[in-house]
Amino acid sequence: MPIDIRSPMPAYQQIKISVKEAIVTGRLKENDTLPSIREMAQEMKINPNTVVRAYRDLEQEGIIFPKQGIGNLVIASADTVRQSLIEEMAAELFMTMAKLKKTGILFQEFAKVVEKVWESI
Amino acid sequence: MGIHLEKGLLFDRVKKTYRNGVKAVDGLTLNIPKGCVHAFLGPNGAGKTTSLKAALGFISYGGTVSWDGKPVEAMRHDIVFVPEEKRFYEHWTLVETLRICSKLDKRFSLQRAREYFDFFELPMKKRIRGFSLGMKTSLYLSLAFSTEAGFLILDEPTSGLDPIKRDDVLEIIRRQVIDGKTVLYTSHIIPEVERIADTFSILQHGTLVYNGTLDELKERFRVFTFSMEEWGREEAPKGVIVTEQRDQVTVLTDNEQAISAWNKKKECFSEIPTLDTFFQLTIRGKRYV
Numbered sequence: 001m002p003i004d005i006r007s008p009m010p011a012y013q014q015i016k017i018s019v020k021e022a023i024v025t026g027r028l029k030e031n032d033t034l035p036s037i038r039e040m041a042q043e044m045k046i047n048p049n050t051v052v053r054a055y056r057d058l059e060q061e062g063i064i065f066p067k068q069g070i071g072n073l074v075i076a077s078a079d080t081v082r083q084s085l086i087e088e089m090a091a092e093l094f095m096t097m098a099k100l101k102k103t104g105i106l107f108q109e110f111a112k113v114v115e116k117v118w119e120s121i
Numbered sequence: 122m123g124i125h126l127e128k129g130l131l132f133d134r135v136k137k138t139y140r141n142g143v144k145a146v147d148g149l150t151l152n153i154p155k156g157c158v159h160a161f162l163g164p165n166g167a168g169k170t171t172s173l174k175a176a177l178g179f180i181s182y183g184g185t186v187s188w189d190g191k192p193v194e195a196m197r198h199d200i201v202f203v204p205e206e207k208r209f210y211e212h213w214t215l216v217e218t219l220r221i222c223s224k225l226d227k228r229f230s231l232q233r234a235r236e237y238f239d240f241f242e243l244p245m246k247k248r249i250r251g252f253s254l255g256m257k258t259s260l261y262l263s264l265a266f267s268t269e270a271g272f273l274i275l276d277e278p279t280s281g282l283d284p285i286k287r288d289d290v291l292e293i294i295r296r297q298v299i300d301g302k303t304v305l306y307t308s309h310i311i312p313e314v315e316r317i318a319d320t321f322s323i324l325q326h327g328t329l330v331y332n333g334t335l336d337e338l339k340e341r342f343r344v345f346t347f348s349m350e351e352w353g354r355e356e357a358p359k360g361v362i363v364t365e366q367r368d369q370v371t372v373l374t375d376n377e378q379a380i381s382a383w384n385k386k387k388e389c390f391s392e393i394p395t396l397d398t399f400f401q402l403t404i405r406g407k408r409y410v
């Protein structure tokens with residue numbers, strides 16, 4: 001899926017999230033190969049340099065490993081990626097939560113709405 | 122990986138003063154790495170076109186411009202240019218254009234040019250004089266994309282194109298980079314820049330006011346809105362750009378301390394800047410450094 005350029009989330013982070021989502025949902029398993037930088041750039045409609053940055057980050061986080069002649073291998077399990085996926089989303093939640101908090105809404109009130117929305121999905 | 126973030130285009134202390142005394146470019150130092158799309162932004166008269174002309178060797182200038190580590194004057198064969206004014210040899214037809222282009226440039230791909238002409242639905246036998254602006258733009262782009270040049274300078278490369286073709290052109294530009302080329306791009310249409318630029322720079326009064334990536338902008342910068350009254354109680358820290366509009370004060374900053382303090386403040390609201398907001402505030406705002 002192409003990245004959303006209008007999103008306040010940096011493009012490289014959107015790529016990271018899509019890889020992490022694929023691992024958590026099982027579309028990508030340990031020892032699977034990620035699309036090449038070129039393929040990913042074409043698929044996400046983004047420039048290769050941005051993909052390079054996302055892959056480098058994923059490598060530093062111990063999620064993928066570049067193997068010469070093969071490509072970038074997934075080396076983390078779905079369980080280990082779950083937590084980092086949520087943390088990656090924190091920035092996305094920040095702006096909404098800041099807006100609510102500054103109007104004086106309490107966390108409990110917010111949590112109730114979160115639960116309601118969560119249940120509706 | 123075929124991606125080399127090295128050398129590329131380097132403006133080194135480039136200066137240009139026109140005969141009437143106008144300093145069009147005043148000490149521009151900027152590196153555009155290989156393998157990226159770089160967008161030049163700035164209001165009219167900021168020095169964008171003059172900088173492009175310097176990179177192309179169309180004007181005399183102070184300082185140096187190099188491409189791939191060599192003076193740009195010696196690298197002309199590796200640079201292709203699509204000018205803002207799309208005035209091609211008006212009495213030619215495309216048949217003649219192709220014949221002459223392939224004579225002038227041994228590495229010009231006739232086949233690719235024909236494919237692009239086809240793609241843009243350009244008539245082969247009509248004189249260019251009768252082309253619409255969009256058709257002329259398509260012609261320029263077709264020729265530029267059919268050379269082997271490693272560096273493309275595109276000045277307003279979507280002018281006159283309909284939204285569908287514009288979209289296609291942006292994707293073709295991106296493909297150039299995937300194929301290892303480098304693109305320097307100017308446009309007044311900021312959403313376009315947002316879509317395809319890896320890096321961008323903002324010029325104002327002939328000097329560089331910002332150079333970075335879109336992702337950096339989203340990560341580092343925040344825009345805060347204060348009421349005039351509230352702002353009056355603040356002491357402007359370093360590294361902010363302030364714009365006053367009616368009873369509101371908009372503050373753009375990458376000052377981490379200010380960001381974390383203001384995030385906690387009830388009385389001001391923050392957002393992540395879009396390129397448009399960032400550009401507007403940078404050009405209009407008052408700087409505290």
